[in-house]
Amino acid sequence: MHNYKITIEYDGGGFNGWQVQPGLRTVQGEIEKAVEEISGRKSNVICAGRTDAGVHAFGQVANFKSRIDWGDERVLKALNRVLPDDIVILECEEVGSDFNARYSALARHYEYRIYNARSSIRRNFYWQYPARINLACLKRLSAMIMGEHDFKSFCVRKSQKESNLCTVTKSHWTKRDKEYTFQIIANRFLHGMVRSLVGTMIKISAGFSEEEVFEELLAKPKRSEKVFTAPPNGLYLMEVAYEIE
Known part of the structure; x- marks a missing residue:
């Protein structure tokens, strides 16, 4: 075989x-x-x-x-x-016969793309968000994600696991014209985690909540109505890392 x-x-x-x-x-x-x-x-x-x-x-x-x-x-x-x-x-x-795409993986790299305007061409591949976005705020929030955290607050409730700990090694926002891109790399991800992180960061940057809310969601993990889930069409699985043989 x-x-x-x-x-x-x-x-x-x-x-x-x-x-x-x-x-x-x-x-x-x-x-x-x-x-x-x-x-x-x-x-x-x-x-x-x-x-x-x-x-x-x-x-x-x-x-x-x-x-x-x-x-x-x-x-x-x-x-x-x-x-x-x-x-x-x-x-x-x-x-080799022992390779398993899921369990052999060391890290996953996701990217989320937002277009800060309406666009017919981009509608299936970006979250169209034609409202205020504060890049400096997004960068401060993304820095809080770095390291090991319990991400229960940002996990779909029905799929929460015994351990919600994930170690994030990259968490960064960039902007080019009207395009905002979030890059995140971690050893594992919970169901809905990236979209929940992105949606919540965007809403806070737009002034719907305070930055301290995000900090509290990380420090005291629990699913909350303050967590907003971004739509799926802006999310991309970019790469999966494995040990080099």
Whole structure:
């Protein structure tokens, strides 16, 4: 049995998230159909981070096990030939049998994009927010996220885990013209965490709450009505880091 690691780019707008759901179009479902079509057998495709409906990826990583022994390049071309246009396999390589895209990952890198105006072209790939944004405030708030914290305040309640601790190694806002971009890298993420962080920071920067509210949400973690969740279409999974062999 061969274990294939694939790096995937997809436009999440046409999917009900990553995970297979009966009767719904999902990224995992489409890739598993493609693997079955080229190999003649069903395979479970495991990803590094399950994205929600509408969330995009430039560098999602997944793995699947199969009996096909064609070489990396041929497997990549075969998958892309049968996949829909909104999913592309960027890389394919055979890895050791113990590699697991989720549990072998050391860090995930997400990016969130906001356009500070209305735009018909960008509407599916940015959060259109044509209101006041205070960049200096955003930078102060993002600095608070650095390091290890309990992010229970920024996790969807139904999916909260025994441990909500995450270690953030990058948290930074940038601005170019009307585009605001938030970059965050951490060892793990909770469900809805990035969108909740972004939405809450934006609302505070716009004057709806005080900066101390954000500090308290980190210091005394609990889900609160003061947490605002940004829409999914501005979020991208950029890259997943693994130990270099």
